[in-house]
Amino acid sequence: MRLGVLDVGSNTVHLLVVDAHPGARPLPAHSHKAELRLAELLDERGAIAPDGVERLIATVRGALLAAEDKGCEEVLPFATSAVREASNADAVLARVKDETGVDLQVLTGEEEARLTFLAARRWFGWSAGKLLLLDIGGGSLEVAFGIDEDPDAAVSLPLGAGRLTAGWLPGDPADSADVKALRRHVRAQIARTVGEFTRFGRPDHIVATSKTFKQLARIAGAPGSGEGLYVERVLTRKSLEEWVPRLAGMTAPERAALPGVSEGRAGQLLAGAVVAEGAMDLLGVEELEICPWALREGVILRRLDHLPEH
Numbered sequence: 001m002r003l004g005v006l007d008v009g010s011n012t013v014h015l016l017v018v019d020a021h022p023g024a025r026p027l028p029a030h031s032h033k034a035e036l037r038l039a040e041l042l043d044e045r046g047a048i049a050p051d052g053v054e055r056l057i058a059t060v061r062g063a064l065l066a067a068e069d070k071g072c073e074e075v076l077p078f079a080t081s082a083v084r085e086a087s088n089a090d091a092v093l094a095r096v097k098d099e100t101g102v103d104l105q106v107l108t109g110e111e112e113a114r115l116t117f118l119a120a121r122r123w124f125g126w127s128a129g130k131l132l133l134l135d136i137g138g139g140s141l142e143v144a145f146g147i148d149e150d151p152d153a154a155v156s157l158p159l160g161a162g163r164l165t166a167g168w169l170p171g172d173p174a175d176s177a178d179v180k181a182l183r184r185h186v187r188a189q190i191a192r193t194v195g196e197f198t199r200f201g202r203p204d205h206i207v208a209t210s211k212t213f214k215q216l217a218r219i220a221g222a223p224g225s226g227e228g229l230y231v232e233r234v235l236t237r238k239s240l241e242e243w244v245p246r247l248a249g250m251t252a253p254e255r256a257a258l259p260g261v262s263e264g265r266a267g268q269l270l271a272g273a274v275v276a277e278g279a280m281d282l283l284g285v286e287e288l289e290i291c292p293w294a295l296r297e298g299v300i301l302r303r304l305d306h307l308p309e310h
Contacts, residue, residue: 002029003303004072005296006063008056008104010039010082010138010162011211011265015063016296017070022307025122026300032066034059035264038082039138039162047088053095060100076299078105080112081139081160109156113142115298117151120207122301123293129204132197134279135294136212136272138162141190141279145197153196157189161212161265161272169271172251179248182271186278194282206285208235209294211265212272217290218260219243225260233290237280244273 001021007014017030036059041052048056060077067075083089084106097103107115117133124131133151135142139160144151168182169175213235218224220239223231247255247270256266280288 001073001307002071003300004063004067004070004075005299006060006067006075006077006102006104007296007299008036008038008060008077008079008083010080010140010160011035011037011268012138013056013059013063014296015066015075016300017067017072018300020300020304022304026297026304030066030070032063034062037138037162038086039160040166042082042086042166045087046085048083048086048092053092056092057096057099060096060102060104064100064102074303075102076105076303077102078107078299080107080137080295081109081156081158081163084108085139085158109140109142110154112137112140112295113144113154113156114151115302116142116209116295117144117146117154117298118149118301119293119295119298120209120291121146121149122297123291124205124207128207130200130202132203132206132283132285133291134206134208134213134276134283134285134288135210136161136208136275137210138268141275143193143197143279143283145200145203152200155193155196157193159186159189159275161268161275164271164275165268172267174248174270176248179270179274183274183278186275187282190278190282197283206288207291208276208288209291211262212269213276213288214290215261215265215269216240216243216273216276219258222290229292234287235276235290236287237277237285240273240277240280244270244277247273 015032018026020026141159222233
C-alpha cells in the first residue's frame with residue numbers, strides 16, 4: 001500500500017510518501033516539505049500565534065493535496081514538541097481538524113523516543129546489540145536505550161535546537177556569555193537523566209538521527225547525501241569539541257556556507273552542536289553512527305506491524 005506520514009515538527013511540516021507492506025522495508029516514493037519553524041512562532045504566553053496557526057493550516061492543506069496527488073491510501077498525521085507544549089495546543093488542533101479534516105495525533109516525548117528507537121533498531125538489526133539512540137529535533141532531545149525493539153529507557157528533554165536558539169542565543173554571531181550559559185543549562189538538564197541509561201551498562205552500538213546530527217557529521221567530514229543511504233557516517237566527540245567554538249564564532253550565513261548545512265537550519269546549528277556535545281560527553285560517547293531512519297519511519301513501521309499479513 002502507499003502510505004503518507006505527515007510530520008508536524010518544530011522546524012518543518014514534512015509529508016513522506018512510501019510504498020510499504022508488512023515484512024518489507026518502506027520504500028520512499030515522494031517527499032513534500034515546508035519550513036514552518038513552529039518552535040519560533042510562540043508568543044510570550046507560549047501559544048502558537050494566530051499567524052502561525054494560519055500558516056500551519058495552509059501547510060497541512062498543501063501536504064494533503066500532495067498525498068492525494070501521489071495516491072496515498074492512508075495518511076498518518078502526527079505532531080511533536082512545538083504543538084505538544086504550546087499553551088493553546090487544544091485550540092490549534094481543533095482548528096486544524098475543523099479546517100482540514102486532519103486529526104493530528106500529538107506524540108508524547110517518550111513516544112517520540114520509542115518510535116525513533118524502533119526505526120533505528122530495524123535499520124541496524126539485532127546484531128547491533130544494546131543500542132543507545134540520540135535524536136535532536138527543533139523542540140526536544142530524545143534519548144533511548146535497549147536491546148529489543150522497545151527500549152528499556154526513553155526520555156525526552158526540552159533541548160531542541162530551534163527552541164534553544166530562540167530562547168538563549170539572540171545574537172548573530174552568538175555572544176560568548178550566552179553560549180556559556182546555554183552550555184551550563186544543557187548539561188544540567190542532561191545530567192539529571194544520565195543515571196537512567198548508565199544503569200544498563202555500556203551500549204554495543206551508539207547511533208543518532210535527525211538533521212542536526214547529520215549536518216554536524218557532514219561538516220566534520222562524513223560523506224554527503226549524494227553518496228547514498230548505505231555509506232557509513234560517523235561523528236566523534238573530538239571533532240564536535242573542535243567545531244563548537246568554530247560555529248560559535250560564525251554568523252548564520254557563514255554556517256550556511258559549510259558543506260551540508262541548509263540556510264534554514266544554519267541559525268540553529270550552534271545550539272544543536274552544544275546539545276550534541278553535552279549529550280555525548282555526559283553519556284560517555286566517543287563516537288556515534290548516523291542512522292538514516294528516524295521518527296517518520298518509526299511511525300510507518302508501527303502502522304505496518306498492525307496490518308494483517310496477506
